[in-house]
Amino acid sequence: MNIPWKFKSKVFQIIDILNMPSILYFLQKNVTKRSRIITLEVDKMWERHKKYLVKYDSTSYVFEFGAGKHLAQNFFLSDVVDQQLVVDLHSMIDLQLVNKARLFLSEIMTLRSRQKIDSEHDLQKYGITYKAPYDATQTELGDKSINACISSVTLEHIPKKNIIEIFTELQRILTDGGIVSATIDYSDHYAHTDASISLLNYLHYSELEWEYFNHSCHYQNRLRHNDYMEIFSSCGFEIVEEELFYQEKVISDHLKNKFMDSDSKWSATSSHVVLKKINFNMKT
Numbered sequence: 001m002n003i004p005w006k007f008k009s010k011v012f013q014i015i016d017i018l019n020m021p022s023i024l025y026f027l028q029k030n031v032t033k034r035s036r037i038i039t040l041e042v043d044k045m046w047e048r049h050k051k052y053l054v055k056y057d058s059t060s061y062v063f064e065f066g067a068g069k070h071l072a073q074n075f076f077l078s079d080v081v082d083q084q085l086v087v088d089l090h091s092m093i094d095l096q097l098v099n100k101a102r103l104f105l106s107e108i109m110t111l112r113s114r115q116k117i118d119s120e121h122d123l124q125k126y127g128i129t130y131k132a133p134y135d136a137t138q139t140e141l142g143d144k145s146i147n148a149c150i151s152s153v154t155l156e157h158i159p160k161k162n163i164i165e166i167f168t169e170l171q172r173i174l175t176d177g178g179i180v181s182a183t184i185d186y187s188d189h190y191a192h193t194d195a196s197i198s199l200l201n202y203l204h205y206s207e208l209e210w211e212y213f214n215h216s217c218h219y220q221n222r223l224r225h226n227d228y229m230e231i232f233s234s235c236g237f238e239i240v241e242e243e244l245f246y247q248e249k250v251i252s253d254h255l256k257n258k259f260m261d262s263d264s265k266w267s268a269t270s271s272h273v274v275l276k277k278i279n280f281n282m283k284t
Contacts, residue, residue, distance in 0.1 A: 002194060003194055004194055005190035005213075008190060012215040016216050016217055042076065043072075046073045049150050050077055053150075056179045056274070058178060059148075060083070060147045061082065061083045061147050061148075062077070062146065063084075064087070065136035066087075066089075066151060066153075067088050067132075070097035070098055071101060071130070073150075073152060075102055075105045078111065078128065079111070083127050084128045086131075087132060087134035088131075088134060089133060090132060095117055142173070143173065144178075146174055146175065147178050150182070151181075156185050156189075160223060163223075167231065167237065170277075171237070171277060176277065178276070179275060180232075180277075181272070181273075183271070184272075185269070186224060186271070187199035198248055200252075202220065204252070210222065232275050237276065238278050242273050244271045245269060247269040248269055
């Protein structure tokens, strides 16, 4: 379904005014169908998380913020991860989609249980604990209590200030040498449903102009790759794996001029990075 992005922005504005995010999920599930799992397949993002969790021996206790509706990724990881704590700022889980994901994955891999998910409690049969609402900036977990954190296309929806707060908290709760495996989508998400605009469309706008189109129920921070890397470094993490992807082949002259003093990474449309916690004393 192709949806003109400015019209979609206006819908998000109305949802914000009404303060009813449930309307958004209803539209995604029943109108645009973007929240339905129509054809499930193993996502390369899940495979990257699994590869790096195993490579860095970080499979005992994994934390994820921004878990989403179906938890397919978490079922996929459950054959190598002992325990997962997966959280959302607001409850998003859909048990119908969870069971659809579980059944799909049970056909291609051996899951640790055959338990149908009738409640969030049943997820524990798979080593998964789901909590929402949950603030990842204040986890109340013990110091050095988790081995790894994973994040899948979530960071781009979080303001910079809150990203710093989350990674400050991760610095505290990760074991020494613990890792963060993160996929970040740097593209304009309006382009996902409007083929008439580029994946870098939102970079054409100033901060003031973009505020008109950027709404809390569909927030996009527009940070570029190096912006994230500076945040991670300032919070005590080093980059140990870095994969960048460039899906936008034609870059406008306006953007080339705007970012002429930046390296080429500004035009990346997504990345997968693995960060390792280093010994670091946070500045007060």
